[in-house]
Amino acid sequence: MTKGSFLTFEGIDGSGKSTQARRLAERLRAGGREVVLTREPGGSPGAEEIRRLLVEGSADRWSPETEILLFTAARRDHLEKTILPALERGAVVISDRFADSTRIYQGATRGELRTVVDQLHALMIGREPDLTLILDMDPALALSRGLARESGEDRFESMGQDFQDQLRTGFIQLARRFPLRCRMIDGNRDPDIVADEIMAVVERALR
Template identity: 60%
Template sequence: MSAGRGAARGLFVSFEGGDGAGKSTQLRRLAEALRAEGRDVVVTREPGGAPGAEEIRRLVLEGEPGRWSPVSELLLFNAARRDHVERTILPALARGAVVLCDRFADSTRVYQGAARDVAAAGPLPAPDLAMADALHALVIGIEPDLTLIFDIDPEVGLARGVARGGEELRFESLGLDFHRQVRARFRALAERFPDRCRVIDAGGEPDAVFARVRAALAERLAAA
């Protein structure tokens, strides 16, 4: 069940894609446009979006690439997401707001559940997509009404992410091959969830990309 349909009149839109695809810029732009139309808009992000979740964000996005195993990351992301959903997303949807979220569960499915090369785990279970799905069903249980997957050449996106700088570069440091896997996994998710996922060509001028975003949202609203 989607979050919007299960929570009064709200609409839940997630922005997904590889690093450097420009999704955060387009999210902010869409928020400004919707607010100008008089809509109640909540802009949030993952990991983060609530006090406890923001503390977990620092744990998973900063530090050495091998700081956490994929399973440990999976658990941390779900802990952050639970706090985020309870404290931010569901209350906003309950009052009828449009929630624009920079990443949600699909990123966990891709980054922790599918795209990581995993060393032998010994007697412990190794992470996979089934584990990511099972945890999501158990402790989260909602999906966005619309997921926009920003698709870009991983080499271009990775260069953008590194150029952006800052301390949250742990995933950028995993290398080009990893980010090629990320792109392939996001495309596979779009095929798996065709009702809610729309792939957005993130190449070209920002205005052209934004037009694709507005068209995808208009299509979703028309179908509601």
């Protein structure tokens, strides 16, 4: 059995996940906890190499089936090299995205592939977070934020507004399916208010 706590942030592109994940990590560290802040795709050297294949380039660069395989390969390396070692030594692992993103981005919105996503997850990953915080935000606002970053990693944002709308619906349905693990957080509010609510939820979970 692992000793640490595994927390994930999910939500559509531009919803504030990365910012809130960093803020949570800072607050937990200030309270004396060891925290490993990581992300997907990525989070380990091998997974970061795969990340570039997934988030850069044209929207039609990969088929949904190929994306699922690439994400699963990156996640397996991330799990082996970063997540499990940190949990074993008792750290709090905070990941900006994990398997739920693949369930929604490829499994729920890009073809009838959810069964494939779940089967691969069971075979190759076999781990769920202890707590998942889903940042819910108006898709139009989130999309404008994501594109404004001009990070070069905007392949999914380039798929447009309809795609973002589908993603939001998928995350809402996910929260309903896994109510014990997932918490919906209204990301349309002031970031300080959002951060305070997240901290309160996490403190209860870590008791």
